[in-house]
Amino acid sequence: xxxxxxxxxxxxxxxxxxxxxxxxxxxxxxxxxxxxxxxxxxxxxxxxxxxxxxxxxxxxxxxxxxxxxxxxxxxxxxxxxxxxxxxxxxxxxxxxxxxxxxxxxxxxxxxxxxxxxxxxxxxxxxxxxxxxxxxxxxxxxxxxxxxxxxxxxxxxxxxxxxxxxxxxxxxxxxxxxxxxxxxxxxxxxxxxxxxxxxxxxxxxxxxxxxxxxxxxxxxxxxxxxxxxxxxxxxxxxxxxxxxxxxxxxxxxxxxxxxxxxxxxxxxxxxxxxxxxxxxxxx
Amino acid sequence: xxxxxxxxxxxxxxxxxxxxxxxxxxxxxxxxxxxxxxxxxxxxxxxxxxxxxxxxxxxxxxxxxxxxxxxxxxxxxxxxxxxxxxxxxxxxxxxxxxxxxxxxxxxxxxxxxxxxxxxxxxxxxxxxxxxxxxxxxxxxxxxxxxxxxxxxxxxxxxxxxxxxxxxxxxxxxxxxxxxxxxxxxxxxxxxxxxxxxxxxxxxxxxxxxxxxxxxxxxxxxxxxxxxxxxxxxxxxxxxxxxxxxxxxxxxxxxxxxxxxxxxxxxxxxxxxxxxxxxxxxxx
Amino acid sequence: xxxxxxxxxxxxxxxxxxxxxxxxxxxxxxxxxxxxxxxxxxxxxxxxxxxxxxxxxxxxxxxxxxxxxxxxxxxxxxxxxxxxxxxxxxxxxxxxxxxxxxxxxxxxxxxxxxxxxxxxxxxxxxxxxxxxxxxxxxxxxxxxxxxxxxxxxxxxxxxxxxxxxxxxxxxxxxxxxxxxxxxxxxxxxxxxxxxxxxxxxxxxxxxxxxxxxxxxxxxxxxxxxxxxxxxxxxxxxxxxxxxxxxxxxxxxxxxxxxxx
Ligand SMILES: Nc1ncnc2c1ncn2[C@@H]1O[C@H](COP(=O)(O)OP(=O)(O)O)[C@@H](O)[C@H]1O
Ligand SMILES: [Mg+2]
Numbered sequence: 010x011x012x013x014x015x016x017x018x019x020x021x022x023x024x025x026x027x028x029x030x031x032x033x034x035x036x037x038x039x040x041x042x043x044x045x046x047x048x049x050x051x052x053x054x055x056x057x058x059x060x061x062x063x064x065x066x067x068x069x070x071x072x073x074x075x076x077x078x079x080x081x082x083x084x085x086x087x088x089x090x091x092x093x094x095x096x097x098x099x100x101x102x103x104x105x106x107x108x109x110x111x112x113x114x115x116x117x118x119x120x121x122x123x124x125x126x127x128x129x130x131x132x133x134x135x136x137x138x139x140x141x142x143x144x145x146x147x148x149x150x151x152x153x154x155x156x157x158x159x160x161x162x163x164x165x166x167x168x169x170x171x172x173x174x175x176x177x178x179x180x181x182x183x184x185x186x187x188x189x190x191x192x193x194x195x196x197x198x199x200x201x202x203x204x205x206x207x208x209x210x211x212x213x214x215x216x217x218x219x220x221x222x223x224x225x226x227x228x229x230x231x232x233x234x235x236x237x238x239x240x241x242x243x244x245x246x247x248x249x250x251x252x253x254x255x256x257x258x259x260x261x262x263x264x265x266x267x268x269x270x271x272x273x274x275x276x277x278x279x280x281x282x283x284x285x286x287x288x289x290x291x
Numbered sequence: 292x293x294x295x296x297x298x299x300x301x302x303x304x305x306x307x308x309x310x311x312x313x314x315x316x317x318x319x320x321x322x323x324x325x326x327x328x329x330x331x332x333x334x335x336x337x338x339x340x341x342x343x344x345x346x347x348x349x350x351x352x353x354x355x356x357x358x359x360x361x362x363x364x365x366x367x368x369x370x371x372x373x374x375x376x377x378x379x380x381x382x383x384x385x386x387x388x389x390x391x392x393x394x395x396x397x398x399x400x401x402x403x404x405x406x407x408x409x410x411x412x413x414x415x416x417x418x419x420x421x422x423x424x425x426x427x428x429x430x431x432x433x434x435x436x437x438x439x440x441x442x443x444x445x446x447x448x449x450x451x452x453x454x455x456x457x458x459x460x461x462x463x464x465x466x467x468x469x470x471x472x473x474x475x476x477x478x479x480x481x482x483x484x485x486x487x488x489x490x491x492x493x494x495x496x497x498x499x500x501x502x503x504x505x506x507x508x509x510x511x512x513x514x515x516x517x518x519x520x521x522x523x524x525x526x527x528x529x530x531x532x533x534x535x536x537x538x539x540x541x542x543x544x545x546x547x548x549x550x551x552x553x554x555x556x557x558x559x560x561x562x563x564x565x566x567x568x569x570x571x572x573x574x
Numbered sequence: 575x576x577x578x579x580x581x582x583x584x585x586x587x588x589x590x591x592x593x594x595x596x597x598x599x600x601x602x603x604x605x606x607x608x609x610x611x612x613x614x615x616x617x618x619x620x621x622x623x624x625x626x627x628x629x630x631x632x633x634x635x636x637x638x639x640x641x642x643x644x645x646x647x648x649x650x651x652x653x654x655x656x657x658x659x660x661x662x663x664x665x666x667x668x669x670x671x672x673x674x675x676x677x678x679x680x681x682x683x684x685x686x687x688x689x690x691x692x693x694x695x696x697x698x699x700x701x702x703x704x705x706x707x708x709x710x711x712x713x714x715x716x717x718x719x720x721x722x723x724x725x726x727x728x729x730x731x732x733x734x735x736x737x738x739x740x741x742x743x744x745x746x747x748x749x750x751x752x753x754x755x756x757x758x759x760x761x762x763x764x765x766x767x768x769x770x771x772x773x774x775x776x777x778x779x780x781x782x783x784x785x786x787x788x789x790x791x792x793x794x795x796x797x798x799x800x801x802x803x804x805x806x807x808x809x810x811x812x813x814x815x816x817x818x819x820x821x822x823x824x825x826x827x828x829x830x831x832x833x834x
Contacts (some may be wrong), residue, residue, distance in 0.1 A: 012475035019391065022384035025400045026450070030404045036422045037415075093308030101305060114313040120558045121319060122504025124531050126553045128538065129319050159315045161497060166312070179676040186636060186670035187690035187743070188662045190298035197693050201680035220412025222507035226306045228536070253509050269470045273411060280410035284403070292660060355716060 033273070041267035043260060058233040060261050067264035071235040075150065075243035076272075078236060079225065080218035082154030083161055084211060089215070091159070091165035098166075099173035100189070100199065112170070116154060119163035127227035130156040135228065148215045148230035151239045154263060156228055157218045165214040172206030172290075173199060204242070209286040216279040220249040220272060246272045300556040330549030335359040338534055339518055346542040354545065361373060363533035366434070367518045370509075370529060371499055373438035378445035379495055385446075386453020387479055402454075409447035416440045417508030434520065434527035437513030441505065445498045446508040452494025489568050496565035500558050507530035525548050530554045577821050580798070580811045583648075585609030586781045587633065587751055592647035602628045602636050604805040605647070606665065610751070610798075615773060615782045617796035617813065619789060621828065625784040625805040630753050633783070634668040635661045643671030649749065666690065669744030671754040675736035677743070686722040686739055687711060690747045710742040714772055718777050734765025738772065751781045759793065770795050789829060801825045 044052055044067060055068025094115060102108040134155060135147035143151060178201050184194045200207075230242025231252050244252070246268045257265055334357070341349075341358035351354045385401065392398035420440035429435055468478045481492060484491065509515075514526040515536060530550055538547040586608040589619070594603040603625040610616050618626045619714070628637070636660060637643045649656045656664045677686045687707045691698055698706070711717040716738045719732070728739050737757055744752055756764040773782055774795050786792050792799050792813065799813040801824075809816060809825045820826045 010479075014477065019384055019388040022381055023388040023398075025381055026385055026401060026404055026408065026446065029446075030408055032423075033411075033415075033419050040418070040422060053482040064776070090308050090312045093305045094312045096305050097309035103300060109420070111309055111313055112768075114316050117316050117559060119319045120555075120562050121316070122506070122551075122554055122558060123530060124504065124506045124534050124538075125319065125555055127322070128547055128551055129315075129322060129750075131538075133318065133322060161734060162312055177676070179672060179674060179679060183672065183676045183678070183740070183743075184637065184689070184693055185639060186634060186665055186672075187693050187747070188666040189693040190294055192298040192301040193294075193693045193695070196303075197471070197689070198678060201678075216410055220410075220414070222412065223535075223536070226507075245562060246509070247412055250418070251510060252413050254511055266418060269415045273415050275408050276410050276412055280407055281310055281403075284406055292662070294662065295660065 019038070028040075037266060037270040037273060041263060041270045042266040043263040047260060048264075052264070052272070056233075056235055058278065059249065065260050067261065068175035068214045068266050069246070069264070071233055072244050072246045072268055073271065074235050076219055076231070076240070076245040076247070076275075078243070079150055079154045079157055079229070079245055080215055082151065082239060083157035084215050086155060086158035087162050087165055087214060090216050091162045093171060095146070095169035095173050095207075096199075099170040100195065103174065115163050115166050118159065119167075121160075123160070123221060123223040124227075126156050126160055130224055130228045146230070146242075148228060149240055149242045150229065150236045151231040153225045153245070154239070157221055157222045160221060160224065161214040161217045164217055165210045168210035168213065169207045172203045172210070175206075176202045183214045193202050205286065209283050209290065210280060210288065213283040216276050216283060219245075219279065220247055220276050222251050226251045298545045309405040314428065320555075322564055323548055323555060327550075327552035330355065330546065331553065335549060335553075336364065337361060340528070340546070341500065342517065343540050343542045346540070346546075350542055350545075356545060360530060360533050360546075360553070361530040362516060362519045363530040363550065365521065366516065366528040366532070367503060367530045369527060370434055370520055371440045371503060373434065373523065374441035374445055374494065374502065375499065377438065377442040378498070382446045382449025382498075383453050383484070383502070385450045386457065386571065387483065389427070389450065389454045390457040390483075391400065395446055403449045405450050406521065408449070413505050414442070414507040414511070415443060416443050417511035419443065420508065429524045431524075432512060432514035432526040433524050434513055437509045437527060438491060440508040440512050440522070441502045444502050444505065444508070444544065447492060448501060449496035453487075453491060453495065456490030456494060458492030459490070460486050461553070493565040493569040496561050496568070500561035500565070504531055504554055504558055508534055530557075577811075578806065578809050579607060582609030582611050582798075584612070586612045587783070588650040588653075589629075589633075590648045590650070592629070592632065592645070592649065594625075594646075595644050596628075596642065597641065598642075598644065601634070602806050606807045608800060608807060608810055610781060610783060612781050613628070613777055613779075614797040615661075615784060615795055616798040617792035617798065618783065618785045618800045618802060619787065619792050619828070620800075622787055623804045626787075626802055627755050627787050628825060629802070630670075630755055630783065632753070632810035633753055634665045634670055636665075636670065662694070666694070666747050667749050668751045668753060669747060671740050671744055671751035671752065671757050673756045674760045675733055675740050676729075677739050678734050679727065679729045680808050681728065682725045683720050683728045683731070684740060686728045687742050687746055691745055706746055710746045713745050713766055713776065714738040714742040715775075716742060717766070719824070733766070734761050734768055737761060737765070737769055741769075741772065741776075745749075745776075749780065751783060752776070753783050753785075755785045756787065757784070759787070801828060803828070 052068055054070055056071045057066040057068045059066040098108045098112050131151060135152055137153050138144055139147040180193050180198050184198045225245050226248040229244060229248055231244055232242040233244055236243040250265050250269055254265055299558045336359055338359035339362040340360055341356060346356045389402055390572060417440050420436045423508045424436035424439050425432055435564055464482060468482045508530050508531050513529060515532045516526045516528045533549050540569055589606055589608045592602055592603060592606045595601045605630060620626055622726045631637050632645055633649060637645060651667060651796060678689060681689060684707055687710050688703055716735060731739060758769050799816045800810040801808050803824050809820060809822045817829060
């Protein structure tokens, strides 16, 4: 009897998370419905963002573009850094105190709140961008991309490190016994063995970059255009919601929610993909 | 030999890049400490944030800006406590459910949903809490709305850490309980949860450290408040919300450093605390 | 006493006063002196943990992969001090085969055979590569079994075939000496027999140093045998003599199965 009740309670609890998720999808869809009804598919491919009453026109393409471009820049910067750091911790200095210290510092990067990254980006990174002459104000896609890179490095690093550590010692020894240097072993054994796992870690890190809000909002310049170069300003899906939500109602609010829905779908797809890949890897 | 040199160069780059990777953490901590520590005194914890007028007067007189972040600290604690009260019990139960049902079809779906929920950007959770609470329950921005957004963020973290922690308990301990005829719910409450208590505590503390610095969802839900508020139906401040306000107010911008230092210190403290707890239980 | 350790004339390998410790002061190999005869199979026996692998790995300097290990003494390959050469060079001249077959799982059979060249960044013409692959696989009597599936991954092969592939991989560089650390302990009896026959055939062109904890294997196929105990080289001689007429008490006890 008690067993049955316990099982029912556990089942009901598990159902809560199903309801929350289904409810999220439904709420986002019903909130986004007016925008999609008004603009249809054009909402996704239009770059018009005009809140003037009577001539209201909303499209999300520039935000989708801004999100993807900043995230790609972030991943490109993150790649060599996170990969080197995982080699440092998982291969070159494996098991040493130094590796542990570096590992802890990387973990600390994950603990810094987004808004603090934003501040640091604003007061330290942005002036640097100005000094380098990339852009007069220092705001823009590149500034946001660099900060995003720093923010996602811990995610990419921790997974890659685990996977690099899993590469079998026997294979590495086989390569050494053939006269390989450590670099050869990394190139010919460690990377091919860990390839799919490392790739997965970057997919998951990419998923993170796409949804980051505060730091990006503070650095991207918040203009509703498709960036023509990486030194242009722009907006991401997350940053436009954060920026414009306060003053939004009616069709504009619905459009922001529609952007939230698109963001939800994209991150869901990317994380789902990452999860499938991790399953295959185990 | 050329290959040996290449090997050395490669290693050199790996080391260089690893140090570049960790340099931001050093630079960020340095900046926050240097610019923020002076502002942190007893008033910092005892007084509400100043208004822009007070700050301007102090600025013009060349004095330290008065006031503290009491309204933010209380707001953060208030919302974290409510969010934990919602998320920890439910998350624990779901974690136990997943542990008990391992690879059953429905359990796998629940696990997948949990993982996807964990990847949902926090700003989207803000939108959801806006709909569910601000629009429907409290009819306005409120501490409850902020707490709900934070609770949805916490829940997947609690679920997965509970499941992982329970998995580490040897099956024999559970069987010993069954062999003594202990009822099922008592096995969960008296054996599983106590045995893995420090692991569960670690998971909860880590989850809290994750949500404590969240800003975006709170902008859409709790909004902010210039005074201490402990009414769940009223708008409430939080430390990250205060940082955002300071950042946007030219008179108060000097305050961002001390409050950021405090926030980051708190997050790191929770991190270290939870990890050291976990270390103890393993030993 | 001089009967205990045989003196080899013109050894390929000459180990002099070799001692190895993993942690300071605690020796896994103590003061080993031994020469290895060219074009012969020399077996190293002894109970598990006596230092066989440690000794073997020092010979192509694999021990350098462990950070705290300490090696005293000298090893000569054709009268050249191996510790004065580069580790890369020495490992090409002294090949190694491991306990468990470990072909590179991401490489094809073909690529596994010439992995040594690839890893060392040596570029070869296609026909030269083909030649080496065919020769090495023929040497290990694997060619007929795999010649139609050279592009397949090496991990699809059976355990015995994989181990022969690993031997081919070690042969591709034409090393002077091949070190094998219990190469058949993960194989079934039939695969074991094939590998043993192969090694006997290979000694025509190579010098083989074989670690085994299987006495009958040593008796079956080696020309010379070493017996190690607690890090010490207790006895070393012609296999026939050592098995029929051991000098040291410990060797005798080991051979009669008193420990192991
Ligand atoms: N990587 C290592 N670190 C520390 N001690 C080791 C290591 N490998 C082996 N040893 C120790 O060295 C001794 C000899 O080991 P080994 O050479 O592997 O013996 P065998 O191959 O004869 O079984 C053993 O006491 C073993 O515990
Ligand atoms: Mg051994």
